């Protein structure tokens with residue numbers, strides 16, 4: 035016990051950050067793109083701000099659960115340029131949220147997101163700007179997925195194009211009855227560019243990904259559940275609002291102290307993203323942050339049985 039306490043003292047909160055920093059270092063870097071790839075964040079942010087409309091709203095709760103809302107109902111929650119910038123800012127906020135455990139990503143007014151705002155897309159349809167927007171959104175959505183929070187996309191209504199891609203930047207997808215996820219990119223003469231294809235392959239496998247992208251298939255909750263794109267279906271007859279039911283669903287995974295929940299996410303993330311030997315080293319580092327920690331000591335003291 036004394037050893038555990040000493041070890042805990044040594045592994046202060048800075049060490050928790052250290053393990054995470056080392057994980058991100060092993061990734062190469064936190065951002066997929068930086069100046070070495072010719073990426074200039076300020077430049078693209080300025081360009082995107084020229085296409086305003088809607089907002090990305092973040093509500094953090096004392097319970098450790100946050101709700102991120104894609105809010106542009108008059109355009110079926112399509113992403114305007116300023117909303118892309120907003121999203122990056124909200125992700126930065128969440129990266130600094132030490133007490134966080136879970137995140138729900140939802141769309142306003144009963145529908146998820148209809149992708150990028152076609153008006154903005156038309157205006158920046160030249161290849162250079164398209165690449166910059168693509169790098170910006172890949173960076174942001176990669177950081178969203180790498181947050182040390184367990185995240186779920188609450189899909190109501192439609193998740194189209196970039197909206198479908200956004201849903202894959204969460205750990206889980208919960209689909210409401212009647213909702214649809216559709217990678218409509220092929221119909222737009224495109225492929226996903228916000229990292230949605232790379233993530234989709236990891237979620238449903240390359241065969242299913244090829245079918246979904248190649249056929250621009252409308253994926254309903256039943257099909258999504260069958261192929262592993264959705265983790266559950268929110269039935270209409272449940273009690274409470276869809277958001278309340280999603281919070282309830284997520285609470286199974288976020289019950290417990292924040293450092294432990296964050297450690298769970300970190301070991302799974304490193305297992306998902308790193309080579310085995312690297313993932314094992316990260317797991318060791320993260321293990322060190324909870325071993326002998328308050329939750330561990332309390333569990334040992336209470337002689338808990340797992341019947």
Ligand SMILES: CCCC(=O)SCCNC(=O)CCNC(=O)[C@H](O)C(C)(C)COP(=O)(O)OP(=O)(O)OC[C@H]1O[C@@H](n2cnc3c(N)ncnc32)[C@H](O)[C@@H]1OP(=O)(O)O
Pocket residue numbers: 108109110112148149150151152153192194195196197218219222224225226227228
């Ligand atoms: C790398 C990213 C790639 C991409 O995301 S490309 C974009 C992919 N998304 C799309 O192509 C969606 C296009 N929209 C649609 O198919 C339909 O609007 C949709 C979402 C099925 C809804 O259909 P309906 O229910 O009939 O409603 P509606 O068409 O009257 O839409 C209501 C208002 O919302 C607007 N809207 C919907 N999706 C939009 C978008 N992505 N960009 C800009 N505006 C969009 C639509 O124009 C309409 O506006 P208004 O009432 O005519 O002023």
